[in-house]
Amino acid sequence: MQSRSIIHLNVADFAVAVERQADCRLRNCPVIIAPEAAARAEVYDMSEEAYQDGVRKGMPLKTALRFCSGAKVLPPHPDRYEQAMMQCFKRVLPYSPLAEMTDQKGHIFVDVTGTSRLFGPPPDIAWRIRSAFRSEMGLDPIWSVASNKLVAKVATRLVKPSGEYIVREGEEACFLQPLPLYLVPGILPEDRKQFGEFNLSFVGQVAGLTMEQLDLIFGRRGHTLFNLVRGIDLSPVQSFCLKKKGICFDHVFGTDTGQVSVVEGVLYRLTEKIGSLLRRQRLSAKNLGLILDFSDGKRVVRQAAARPPVHDDFSLFLVAKLALERAWTRRVRIRHMSLSCNRFESRSSQLELFAESRAEKEKKEQLMGAIDRVRQRFGSGSLRMGRTFSLDSA
Amino acid sequence: MEKTPKQKDPPASCRIHVGTSGYAYAEWTDAGFYPAGTKSGQMLPLYAKQFSITELNYTWYRMPTPETIERQRQQAGSGFLFTAKLIRTLTHEIDPMKWQKEALCYREGMAPLLQSKQLSAVLIQLPPSFARTQSNRTHLSVLLDSLDGLPLAVEFRHRSWAVDRVFDELERRQVCLVSVDEPDLPGLFPALDVVTCPDLFYVRFHGRNDQGWRSGNMQKQFDYCYSDDQLGEWIEKRIIPMSSRARKGVIFFNNHVRAQAAENALQLRRLLSKEGLEIG
Secondary structure (H helix, E strand, C coil), X not given: CCCCCEEEEECCCHHHHHXXXXXXXXXXXXXXXXXXXXXXXXXXXXXXXXXXCCCCCCXXXXXXXXXXXXXXXXXXXXXXXXXXXXXXXXXXXXXXXXXXXXXXXXEEEEECCCCHHHHCCHHHHHHHHHHXXXXXXXXXXXXXXXXXXXXXXXXXXXXXXXXXXXXXXXXXXXXXXXXXXXXXXXXXXXXXXXXXXXXXXXXXHHHCCCHHHXXXXXXXXXXXXXXXXXXXXXXXXXXXXXXXXXXXXEEEEEEEECCXXXXXXXXXXXXXXXXXXXXXXXXXXXXEEEEEEECCCCEEEEEEEEXXXXXXXXXXXXXXXXXXXXXXXXXXCEEEEEEEECCEEECCCCCCCCHHHHHHHXXXXXXXXXXXXXHHHHCHHHCCCHHHCHHXXX | CCCCCCCCCCCCCCEEEEEEECCCCCHHHHCCXXXXXXXXXXXXXXXXXXXXXXXXCHHHHCCCCHHHHHHHHHHHCCCCEEEEECCHHHCCCCCCCCHHHHHHHHHHHHHHHHHCCCEEEEEEECCCCCCCCHHHHHHHHXXXXXXXXXXXXXXXXXXXXXXXXXXXXXXHHCCEEEEEECCCCCCCCCCCCCCCCCCCEEEEECCCCCCCCCCCCHHHHCCCCCCHHHHHHHHHHHHHHHHCCCXXXXXXXXXXXXXXXXXXXXXXXXXXXXXXXXXX
């Protein structure tokens, strides 16, 4: 197997870094990102200064402000962070199509295996990407180069908030050995608790255990932990093609809301927009993805599959509603909602086998066709479904 | 510009070490320099079978740590020599608030090589934009002071530094001036045979790819292969004169694309042996 070269880029305190780019007055003061208006607001992100004062992610805002009273508090802007991530991503893609954004928090993996004949050694590529981030976006990412994603991520964690790290192939185990277990992604708090009972808190100590010993304590998970502490990670960098992003529409609620009728009304409107686009391109959706951003800054992403693929608003809404049921499990108000479709197929011209279902399908097609034609001619607001009226009073 | 060195105590003999700038290039396996399937962590012992010295260039990208340096030292063996590029935060991306602390960290990182006497030089490669201005002269002076005690070599890439006053100051400080071979393009530092430190002369062959030099792509910039004639001319005009004025010489090839650096380094060793020079 060819040895791999994985670059991990990590913009520390990503949300704060993006906000500081938008407003340079924030550069020299501690910043906390949290929804001030929410009753039980939690810290979404904070600057290094606030971190040094004891502020942590997920901490109640009131407590955070006791630790760092001089901090400037800003509401989260998920759309702004997403846009910044895409800008970062565009600067990475010229070096490799195998680039992966794991979240919207400034982490990007790039697999540059086999590109050195084109672009030079991996550390040089990492440095160039970092220079591009700095000069073109004002962001200063931490970077690391390693033979897999696991080790590359630990390396950037190690040098946070700024710096770089190169772990040579074959040195993964040595590199991990002196580190505390909490730095290794994949070792969960419950695992650490269990290791703690055996007085084991460093990677090197756990690496001294055999697979059988780990199996005895953790059962089937023992194998995973055995690999993690040795820096073995075969997971690929998932390629991400911008074109595959698909169709996406979103809505920011003027006032954070927990009203079912309002949320479903908005969901229906988003579904209509996606449906209209799908029908225009003669496509059917195979899935719908829903992102909910809550007023405390938490984000939940869920999806639902459409089987068989659908393109009319009524069927699409049923799929979207299923995704909403999966995502909306918290008793916290919603600030932002985004509905997307990234798996399509061409509309089937296959006729229904039975006359009854064929008639129903044709009726639906004709109705949708009529709605689309009216809206095309007189505007999208000319014909509305009853469930969206609740938005006018909201 | 050309300087006649003030030689008080001419060295009796000069041992010359030839190597490459960096050794861990994946493409060198494809080029056949390393056996197929060689992993980057296994390259140094294989490299050390062919050469007696290498120039560590990863130390430009990241701060060296004593652990990593010690591991490399052990991998290469006790007779092997190293030079190491100075980290970019002291030469290219200088933060006035942090750089002195970085200099201390760098010195600490290099300690294993210094203690085992396997560190031939720390290469201070200055950026092409680093012209001889008052502020740059001050920075260089303070930088050399802060690295005092390490064997230092300075590579200028801006022509404005090619003056006798600079060579005199380097000589006073016993800091080695790096001689370079690169394309004949305006503004670049010229190829010289000046020796400013009797302990060491230092040569870097970057290749003469004038088309790719300013392309911003290393693979184009350093894609070049020297001929016997070109190397022979260098030996005659510069290496032999410099070896008569220094106790040790280190020569590196930076044209790493498709392992041409390794090929040229072996070629130069052969030519130097023919001339009767002492090869390390």
